[in-house]
Amino acid sequence: MAENNFPPLPGFIPLKPCFHQDFEEIPDQHRTMCKRLYHLWILYGVTLLVNFLGCMAWMFGGGGVTNFGMSLLWVILFTPCSYVCWFRPIYNAFKTDSSFYFMAFFFVFMAQLCIAIIQAIGIPGWGVCGWLGTISFFGTSVFASIIMLIPTLMFTAVAVVSFVVLTKVHNFYRGSGGSMSKAQEEWVSGSWKNPQGSTAQLSTPDYDNTV
Template identity: 60%
Template sequence: MAERVNNFPPLPQFMRIKPCFYHNIEEEIPAPHMQLVRKVYILWMMYSGTLCMNVISCIAWWAGGGGATNFGYSLLWVILFSPCSYTCWFRPLYKAFRADSSFNFMSFFFIFFLQCVFAIIQTIGIPGWGTCGWMATVMFFSYNVGSAIVMLITTLLLTVVTVLMGLVLLRVHRLYRGGGGSFEHAKEEWSSGMWKNAPVREVGFNAVSTAQGPTLPQYPAAVPSYPDDTSHW
């Protein structure tokens, strides 16, 4: 049986640190949900890029007369939330669609809801919290217009990302509930231990992949069959 080598995050070969995850949407995600998972992945990249832009905006904020505290917090947010957002809410969604796991769906809903709340706080932009949101940007226009314009770019990006996060949360929840998923399914997976037996559940998939090349996993019949994701958002 061929072993799938971790390929994410893509790191140079000379580094001693190796990738932690196997990421292949085309191979592992069922075709009806491939587009949705790909969009959520793009959303994660947008959020990470926005956090990087927030660092630049906080430098402009600092240069225009703002405090250094915002710059320090902006570095903390990009270092903390870029990898954690991938691990804590994108991977559960990825595994949920890959193996029809109600437990991973519930993990995604819980963590991604907290992510949406934090994104709203970042968009508001409370001064001293390290994000160039609306409150901080509008207030700074009276101090330094040039810095405030740079801050406005991050504010607009945060607003777009926050709105898209809300749409994703609603879309995935409607898809999950439409397929008959519920909290009871997640509790059954937890009590039976199926949530941590993903390699066992994917033995058939790996065997077929070895013999016939990349294909889609065979899902257990006891798990809800989610409707096709044909709508646009």
């Protein structure tokens, strides 16, 4: 079994990496898309961190502490959870041609897309800047609102890119003959646990010109 190497933790931290990640083990025809999904996860994590700073400016500008506290919770929980819950499934799906992992990705990533849209809208009290919170705060503090606008734009970009990516992966999967029944067969047989036991044999489209 390959040694875990992700996340790449500094030596002084008394913890070990939890996952093995090596894009060279992803088939060539899927590697570009898999890397772009990884970059999308990084973008989402950075967006949550920038949102934390935006909510800090919001708080110092007179917006209260609720959003600041919630924004910290978003960073702590959703950065690792998004990696585990939707990036690892699609990584394993491309690695093993597993319908089960594709279905797991679609289920979680659709929820991720909805969350990104809500974050872009920016409902006050949810710990995200967003359009509603940013626009309404311009009358209180222009400086803080300009800082809040940065994560708002980033959340919007994440939502748009997530929709495009979800559409492309779904079209590819359905075009390759994947289906819910194949995922159910893998679940019943347990073949999704075995990288060599996958039932879904996917076609090999060219991702070079996709998102």
